[in-house]
Amino acid sequence: MADFDLVVRNGNIATATDLMTCDIGIRDGRIAALADRLGPGRREIDADGKLVLPGGVESHCHVEQMSAAGLMTADDFYSASVSAAFGGTTTIIPFAAQHKGQSLRQVVRDYHECAGPKAVIDYAFHLIVSDPTEQVLGQELPALIRDGYTSFKVYTTYDLLKVDDYQFLDILALARREGAMVMVHAENHEAIRWISDRLLQKGHREPKYHAVSHSRIGEGEATHRVIELATLLDVPLLIVHVSTEEAASQIKAAQTRGLKIYGETCPQYLFLTADDLDLPGSEGAKFCCSPPPRDAAAQEAMWLGLRNGTFQVFSSDHAPYRYDETGKLSKGPNPSFKEVANGVPGIEIRLPLLYSEGVRTGRLDIHEFVALTATNAARLYGLFPRKGTIAVGSDADIAIWDTEKEVTIGTEMLHDNVGYTPYEGRRATGWPVTVLSRGRVVVDDGDLLVERGSGEFLPCDTPELAKPLGRTSPELDPARNFGADLLR
Ligand code: URP
Ligand code: ZN
Ligand code: ZN
Numbered sequence: 001m002a003d004f005d006l007v008v009r010n011g012n013i014a015t016a017t018d019l020m021t022c023d024i025g026i027r028d029g030r031i032a033a034l035a036d037r038l039g040p041g042r043r044e045i046d047a048d049g050k051l052v053l054p055g056g057v058e059s060h061c062h063v064e065q066m067s068a069a070g071l072m073t074a075d076d077f078y079s080a081s082v083s084a085a086f087g088g089t090t091t092i093i094p095f096a097a098q099h100k101g102q103s104l105r106q107v108v109r110d111y112h113e114c115a116g117p118k119a120v121i122d123y124a125f126h127l128i129v130s131d132p133t134e135q136v137l138g139q140e141l142p143a144l145i146r147d148g149y150t151s152f153k154v155y156t157t158y159d160l161l162k163v164d165d166y167q168f169l170d171i172l173a174l175a176r177r178e179g180a181m182v183m184v185h186a187e188n189h190e191a192i193r194w195i196s197d198r199l200l201q202k203g204h205r206e207p208k209y210h211a212v213s214h215s216r217i218g219e220g221e222a223t224h225r226v227i228e229l230a231t232l233l234d235v236p237l238l239i240v241h242v243s244t245e246e247a248a249s250q251i252k253a254a255q256t257r258g259l260k261i262y263g264e265t266c267p268q269y270l271f272l273t274a275d276d277l278d279l280p281g282s283e284g285a286k287f288c289c290s291p292p293p294r295d296a297a298a299q300e301a302m303w304l305g306l307r308n309g310t311f312q313v314f315s316s317d318h319a320p321y322r323y324d325e326t327g328k329l330s331k332g333p334n335p336s337f338k339e340v341a342n343g344v345p346g347i348e349i350r351l352p353l354l355y356s357e358g359v360r361t362g363r364l365d366i367h368e369f370v371a372l373t374a375t376n377a378a379r380l381y382g383l384f385p386r387k388g389t390i391a392v393g394s395d396a397d398i399a400i401w402d403t404e405k406e407v408t409i410g411t412e413m414l415h416d417n418v419g420y421t422p423y424e425g426r427r428a429t430g431w432p433v434t435v436l437s438r439g440r441v442v443v444d445d446g447d448l449l450v451e452r453g454s455g456e457f458l459p460c461d462t463p464e465l466a467k468p469l470g471r472t473s474p475e476l477d478p479a480r481n482f483g484a485d486l487l488r
Contacts, residue, residue, distance in 0.1 A: 003039035011047030016371040026396040029438035055090025055397035059377035060315030063094035068160030074320040077118035083416040087348035088432030090397035097128035104140040119455030127152035148459020151181040157189035172235040179462035188218035205336035207284030211274035211292035220246025236260035243291040245301035264313040285328040285340040314372040316350040319343020345418040356428035382460035396439035399432040
């Protein structure tokens with residue numbers, strides 16, 4: 001008679017805080033016991049000598065998302081979730097993206113219709129709010145937050161997505177009232193527009209000019225501005241996909257002031273530079289994302305930010321477009337840098353590359369790695385402790401790593417639908433070989449073992465980390481400064 005549905009035997013388990021070598025007993029999709037020599041399971045996995053980690057939580061990815069310009073991402077919920085699982089991720093939080101004029105409620109329904117029949121691992125949704133009308137702010141968003149969509153992204157740039165400072169304050173005030181986490185894409189739109197116009201007037205069309213037009217100063221300025229606006233209303237804020245020292249130092253300075261400002265960076269800012277955009281013909285389009293990759297000094301600043309607590313989250317910002325007429329070349333074979341769809345793929349390599357280049361080199365310890373790739377995202381977005389850790393009662397979302405496995409990254413071995421990888425030929429040591437989602441073996445030794453549609457939707461709680469600071473800093477207390485009525 002088995003005590004458990006599944007027992008993972010004798011792995012070296014690491015969480016954001018603990019290290020232990022023991023068995024994991026799994027019952028009904030959850031971790032039921034952690035101990036030495038547990039009783040038998042109906043199925044057993046020998047993890048002796050293997051590293052056993054919480055499955056990754058990928059909290060920034062664009063899946064089956066229509067861009068504002070009408071371009072569909074190359075990955076749907078099947079290919080994106082399969083690719084994520086092969087890279088050791090067991091939860092994805094993509095965006096349900098509102099475009100101007102759309103009802104957010106309807107947008108969420110549409111994304112559910114796409115995800116439900118396809119996702120192979122569990123998923124939640126952030127919202128993208130691009131049209132904060134009275135209806136959206138007064139009715140749709142508060143109701144959606146209560147229904148488990150407790151985080152949303154806003155943009156300071158992109159013609160069709162950006163909100164102005166007034167709208168941003170409206171959104172912050174609502175997040176404060178209803179208990180949601182605001183994420184922001186911070187770049188100075190007018191600076192990008194001004195530089196881009198002049199580059200194009202001079203005939204500079206090639207992809208490499210994308211990096212020139214998205215200046216470091218513009219990213220730093222917008223980061224400073226959104227932090228100050230969030231501080232004005234005492235609302236926690238998460239700055240996504242940070243690429244520069246200029247932005248990172250703004251976040252660090254705010255944290256040093258005791259503010260609840262969080263940061264995220266991504267593989268493209270550790271492993272790519274603006275030189276990658278400078279390839280013959282249009283090839284550099286493969287590396288165009290916003291903000292763009294910078295230089296070696298910026299890469300070092302990102303590594304430092306991962307180590308010193310500036311960044312809580314390491315996400316892929318998987319924004320998959322093929323290098324063909326359906327994606328990067330939708331405006332023809334020689335697009336100007338303004339006509340190239342923004343985004344790079346990375347959902348599958350996120351964890352292995354950070355493990356290989358971060359943990360194996362000693363830049364990060366294993367606990368920092370787990371925190372950055374799983375636990376912190378679960379906490380910031382209201383999924384902890386169900387996701388993001390290995391603990392009794394948590395979902396049995398587990399990645400079993402062979403830390404000596406050597407892999408040469410290439411398009412052929414990845415499971416996304418993008419047809420290229422910016423990391424072609426890069427070597428990684430350490431890869432997840434068996435991946436469990438709610439106790440189901442999703443991936444084992446290169447095989448996918450679950451059906452499409454077997455992932456579940458995860459409604460998110462109000463994140464503790466999204467709560468205002470309160471009156472700990474009287475001079476920053478908006479209730480004192482404007483009167484509490486203003487914020488209700
Ligand atoms: O270039 C990027 N990052 N594209 C995806 C959309 C976004 O801003 O995150
Ligand atoms: Zn963005
Ligand atoms: Zn993104």
